[in-house]
Amino acid sequence: MALPPQFLDELRLRTPLAPLIGRKTRLVRSGRNWKGCCPFHGEKTPSFYVYDDHFHCFGCGAHGDAITFVMRAEGASFPEAVERLANEAGLEVPKPTPEAAAREKRARDLHGVMEAAAAAFRRRLRLPEGAEGLAYLKRRGLTEETLERFGLGWSGAGRGTLIADLKGEGITPEQLLEAGLLREREDGPPTELFFNRVMFPIRDRRGRIISFGGRILGDGVPKYVNGPETPLFQKRRSLYALDLAREGAFRGGVVVAVEGYMDVIALHQAGFGAAVAPLGTALTEEQMEELWRLTPEPVLCFDGDAAGARAAARAAEAALPLLSTERSLKLATLPPGEDPDTLVVKGGPAAFQAVLDGARPLGEALYGLIAEGRPAATPEQRAALRKRLEEAAGAIKDRALAGEYRRALLDRFFQATRPVRPGQRQAPARFARPAITAERTRAAQAAALVAITLGHPWLLPEVEESLAGLDLGDGPLAQCRAGALAWLAEGHVLDSAGLMDHLAQVGLGEFCTRLLRDAGLPAAARPDAQPGEALDAWWHFFGLLRGETELRADQAAARQALAETNDAAAQRRLIRLTQALEALRRGEWNEGGGPEAAEASPAGANTTP
Incomplete structure (x- = not known):
């Protein structure tokens, strides 16, 4: 008997790939992912990448998930690999019983039922009876491409329409009832749950339809209805558009959780492809875990009114027990009276980008x-x-x-709460100088390092591995880093103008120009800086950002790499890491690295990593 898909999904969810694969090959950070030398074929230049739910080698083509990796790395059979991973994850492998086989068959059948229902809803949206629903979606500014991408439809205005639509495909009312598309009645046979509503398919992270949401037009209540709990759908584990957000996050988009279906759809259409929404409830622990699988610091977006503040407080308190040094949250607040949908319609993508740029780390917002x-x-x-x-x-x-x-x-x-002494005047807030905080200092240091990289891209081959492993968060500095490394991999001539042209093509030109014009940058970021000065300054800021613990680990890994390869590049990396570690221990604080760096000019102040 094949194992239930729900069990395999749970097993993959509980098996982080990087620690598993890290037992077989040394991995280093590459943006929000990991890379290393492929454990399946001999190579000196890393071409093996580990993502949140799969690995891929660009050298030999090896590809798969945690189960596949154990099978290939240890020669295990599928059942052996599953058994081993399940033991480590604290899961019990389901036994092959007739009841389990029946549940599995029903689950497969139910996915087919949901797909058939979605197709029926899409057809009805284009019929005369769906004209009102189609007109509503068009009035909300949705394009034909968006309608197709999200599979939007119309439930039908007559009782029994879905049963009639699917009868010809051999789908019974009993199956529709189990899938959550019908509801029981005391005074008659089951009837449709969704009646006279615009339909929104809800998919799991693999893109399979597991339920639907429906919005009524006009003044009926409730305005939105979600499907009930079924063998396929558990509301507390599901996020709307999670399957699309995985791709958006992979491409560098900011993962943001908003309130409703239309908010998510409007944001995706506006270019924010990593937006998701809980399904009419506050974020649950399981939903937060899903967000953290996409990014270490997702943004939760709330209304700018009192209700939004209360929702933000509830989300923050729910998240506190789940926080770690590897995962946190940011909180963003919408202008009063706006939601993401209306904001994008009125002000375009730039208006919502400003909301994201103003998102505050949880540690800053919690007080x-x-x-x-x-x-x-x-x-x-x-x-x-x-x-x-x-x-x-x-x-x-x-x-x-x-x-x-x-x-x-x-x-x-x-x-x-400190009382003001008699005769002491408290300075007006508008004259207060920004506090020199650890966050501001780190932001200025990260801005300086990226600026040096942009101004002197000839140093990329030497610093590539260190730059890829540095934590720059999810903001524009991290996007510049990703763009520079992608440009390097394409084999271009290493000049600043070429790199800036490339970054402009991916939408980062204005940010990079503003960054390089920042008067608070160190002299090493200027075009006329000497090569040695630029390289020394780069490693100086790297050491400050990396910290002593991580530098020691980097140094040990570089020493091992040098012993194994006796490579000149490995030797240079070891020397630089040792110098950075020694400088950090001595407390050296050169130009651009001291407290004054936290008082960056406006361009630098907007580069928080």
């Missing part, structure tokens, strides 16, 4: 979310607020991270 609406005028009120802040930090299971959050929250608390 305001907790303190909002909590007075702190009396000792009792201040003690209650402080207790609430400490409880929030204590909810984080990672003890080191919890300590950092507690320190940051209490720093804000003491700053906000």
Whole structure:
């Protein structure tokens, strides 16, 4: 008996690929993915890439998921590979019983039922009875390509239409009931759940239809209806447009969770191809895990009113126990009275991009979310607020991270509640100088490193591996890094003008120009800087951004690589890493790396990684 698809999906979900493959070959960061030398054929130049749910070797063509990797790497059969991975993941492999076989067959049949229903809904949208629904979608600005891509349809205006449509395909009312397309009635046979509604297919991460949502036109209630829980559909595990967002995230898009179907569709049409939405509920733990599979720091987008603030606070508190040093959240706020759909219609993609650019890391936003609406005028009120802040930090299971959050929250608390002494005047907020924070300093250091790279691309061959493994977040600096490495791989002449032309073609020209004009950049980023000066400065900023722990690991790996290859490039990398580590330990803080770097001019201030 074949194993149930749901079990195999759960097994893959619980088996991170990078740690599994890292046992067989050394992997280094390459953007948000990993790369290394292929374990299946001998190579000195890495061409083996590991993504969130599959691996691919551009040298020998090896490709697959966790199960495939164990089969190829260890010569295991499919059942052996599944058994081994299941043991590590704490899962029990389903036993081949007649009941399990029947469930599997029903699941396969139900996927076929859902596809047939989706085709029927799409056909009805183009019939005269679907004209009202089609006109509604057109009024919302959706193109024909978007209608097809999302498979939008019309449920029909008459009772029994879906049963009649699918009867000729051998699909029974009992199957429709099990798929969640019909509902039981006390006074008669089952009837359609979706009636007179625009239909939105809901797919799993592999693109299979698992349920539908329907929007009624006019003043009926509820406005939106989702299908019920079925063998295919569990609302708490599902995100609308997750299958499309996987591709969007892979191509460098910002992963953003918004509220509704139409918000997601409008954003995809506007070029934000990694947008998703929960299905009418607050984000669940399972949905957050899905977001983190796409990116370490997804953006949650909320309305700019009181309800949006409450939703942001609930999401933040739900996320706290799940945070780690490898995954967090950003929070973005829409202008009052707008949602992503209306914002894009009025202001175009730039209007929503501004919302994303203004997204704040959870650690920065959390104090305001907790303190909002909590007075702190009396000792009792201040003690209650402080207790609430400490409880929030204590909810984080990672003890080191919890300590950092507690320190940051209490720093804000003491700053906000410190009484003003008699005769002391508090400066107006508009004259306050931006605080020199670790985040601002790191942003300025990352901007300097990327600017040096853009101004002196001849150094890319030497720094490629180190640059690819550096954590630059998901913003424009990371996109510039990805564009530069892709340009290098294509074998171009290594000149700054050629690189800038390439980045302009992928939509980064304005950002890069603004970055290189920033008066706060170090001298090494200027075109007239000497090669040695530029290279020294690059490694200086790399060391500051990488940190001592990671530099030690890099140094050990470089030493091993030199011993194995006796390669001149490996020797240069080891020397540079050693120098960077020693400089960091000595506390060297050269031009552009000190506190003044945090006070970057407006161009640099907008380059937060």
